[in-house]
Structure formats: C-alpha cells, structure tokens
Amino acid sequence: MLGSLPASAVYDGMQIPDSTLPAVRKLQIGSGTCTCTVVGPRVVLTAGHCVDAAGGSASNLMVNGIKAKKFKAHPKWAKGAVDKAGFDVALVAFKQDLPGTPMGLASKTPSVGDAVTVIGYGMSMPGAVNTVNVRRMGTNTVAQTDMGQIIVNREQYSSQPIPLPGDSGSPLVDSESHVTGVCSQYLGPPAMSYYMAAYIDINDPEVRSGLREMAKDLGVSAPF
Numbered sequence: 001m002l003g004s005l006p007a008s009a010v011y012d013g014m015q016i017p018d019s020t021l022p023a024v025r026k027l028q029i030g031s032g033t034c035t036c037t038v039v040g041p042r043v044v045l046t047a048g049h050c051v052d053a054a055g056g057s058a059s060n061l062m063v064n065g066i067k068a069k070k071f072k073a074h075p076k077w078a079k080g081a082v083d084k085a086g087f088d089v090a091l092v093a094f095k096q097d098l099p100g101t102p103m104g105l106a107s108k109t110p111s112v113g114d115a116v117t118v119i120g121y122g123m124s125m126p127g128a129v130n131t132v133n134v135r136r137m138g139t140n141t142v143a144q145t146d147m148g149q150i151i152v153n154r155e156q157y158s159s160q161p162i163p164l165p166g167d168s169g170s171p172l173v174d175s176e177s178h179v180t181g182v183c184s185q186y187l188g189p190p191a192m193s194y195y196m197a198a199y200i201d202i203n204d205p206e207v208r209s210g211l212r213e214m215a216k217d218l219g220v221s222a223p224f
Contacts, residue, residue, distance in 0.1 A: 013118065013138025013161040021177065023103035026121045026133060027092070027169060028062040029053045033132050035120040035170035036063065036092065037179055038100045040222035043215070044092050046169030047184055047200075048077035051090040061092055069095045072217050074210040086148040088184040089200050089207060090169075093218045103171065105223050106180035109150065109203045114142045116152060117173035118197070120183065122166025132166040140197075148204035150181040152197045162197045172199040 027036040027046055034050035044063060051071045054060040061068035074087040110116060118138050124131035138161020144151040150172060153162045163170060163183045172181035181199030200207060211224040 013136040016119075016135055016137045018100075018135065020137065021103070021117075021119055021173065022100035024119050024135075024171060025063045025098070025100060026135075030060050033121055033166045034168045035122065035166070035183070037171045038063075038098050038102050039091075039105070039179070040102050040215075040220050041097045042094045043218065043220040043222050044094075044098065045171070045179065045182060045202075045211075045222075046090050046092060047182055048073040048088045048090045049184075050169045051092065058092070063092075063094065064099050066094050066096060066098060068092045070218060072214040074207065075213060076206065076210065086200070086204070087207065087210065089182050089202070089211065091211065091214045091218055091220070091222070093220050102223075103173075104178050105202055106174050106176070106178040107203070109145055109201050110142045110174055110180050112142050112144060115139055115175060116142055116150075116180065118152070118161045118163055118167075118170070119173065120163055120167030120170035122168070122170075123164040126164060137161075145201065148201050148207060149184070150199040150201050152199070 023038040025036055027034040036044035036046035039045045058068040058070045071092040073090040076087040118140050121133050140152045140160045167183050170183040171179040174180045184198045184200050215222045215224050
C-alpha cells in the first residue's frame with residue numbers, strides 16, 4: 001500500500017528511508033499521527049498539542065509499537081492560554097529504549113536565510129489525508145525568527161517543502177543535523193499564495209529551561 005502513495009512531500013519533499021535522520025519517528029496517537037524526535041534513549045521531543053490529543057493517557061502514545069510511560073508538556077503550555085503558541089513543546093518518556101540514535105539539540109537559533117531540513121510523517125499536500133504516515137523530507141530556508149518561533153517559507157506556497165498535518169511535533173533540522181525547532185503550526189491559506197510554517201525555537205531561554213524542568217519531572221536523561 002505504501003508503495004502506491006505519492007513519493008513527494010512534507011509538501012514538495014521526497015520519500016526517505018528510516019536510515020535517514022533515524023532519530024525522527026512517527027508518534028502514533030490512537031488512530032492519529034504526529035512526528036517526534038528521539039533525544040534520549042527513552043525520550044522523544046514533540047509538540048504540546050500532540051500530547052494533548054492523547055486525552056491524558058500516556059498509553060495512547062506509541063513509537064514503533066512501544067507504548068509511552070508518561071509525558072510532560074512545557075509548564076507554560078495550556079489549552080486556551082493566550083501565549084501558548086510560544087511553548088508548544090512536550091517530552092514523552094518510554095519504558096524501553098527507542099530505535100534511532102538520539103539527535104542532539106542545536107546550540108543557537110538559526111539566522112534568516114539559513115538552510116534547514118523539514119521532515120515528518122504528514123500529508124503530501126493540503127487535504128491529502130490518505131498520504132499521512134509516509135516519511136518525507138525536504139529543504140527550506142529560515143524566513144524569520146521572532147517571539148520564540150522560527151518561521152520558514154514566505155515564497156509561493158507550492159515552491160518549497162513545508163510541514164502539513166501529521167508533521168506536527170517534527171524537528172526543524174539545521175546544517176549540523178541538530179534539532180533547532182519543533183513544528184507547531186502552519187499559517188496562511190493557499191489564497192495568500194504561501195504557507196508560513198512556525199517552529200518553536202528550542203534555544204529560546206524559556207523554552208530550554210522548560211525542557212530541563214520537564215526532563216527532570218519525567219526522570220529522563222536528555223540534552224537539555
């Protein structure tokens with residue numbers, strides 16, 4: 001079945017094997033899909049809104065058939081909070097080691113114009129729900145960094161790879177193969193001629209301190 005799906009996407013990217021950036025994994029949430037990154041032997045980094053979808057039960061979250069033990073969203077992430085968009089990150093802990101060598105975190109926020117890699121298990125194009133769960137990757141550039149977020153894509157929306165539903169929680173990867181952001185949302189309808197994809201900047205001081213607190217609460221080892 002997977003072989004019959006389009007080979008393009010993370011919109012306009014390309015299908016890739018598990019051996020490419022192996023720390024990036026599908027996060028299964030019941031029958032839904034997000035993307036996550038293995039950042040410690042038994043812990044993944046993803047979006048806060050992805051763990052919200054688990055309905056409070058860690059057992060609803062799985063990576064490669066391995067059920068989660070517990071999860072923790074950023075302390076400032078809360079449904080309905082006015083400023084929540086800036087803290088849309090979460091950690092999920094598991095009972096056993098996960099596949100994929102953990103990916104390290106970038107030591108600084110990328111600059112406007114820097115090349116970045118977009119990767120995830122989301123739709124190949126807007127509305128193409130049957131294309132979710134296929135691993136795809138593409139390259140884009142940083143358009144803006146502001147308010148704890150990294151924005152990619154201000155070009156014609158069909159011209160560069162961007163994340164779509166299912167790619168939530170996926171990493172924005174820098175030139176050194178380190179996580180520099182976590183996919184939070186995509187903004188701007190096609191009528192605007194582009195999508196702006198927003199990633200949470202993991203080097204924002206409040207985001208990074210929250211990650212440290214989350215890892216401590218979960219009792220996991222991760223590079224925060």
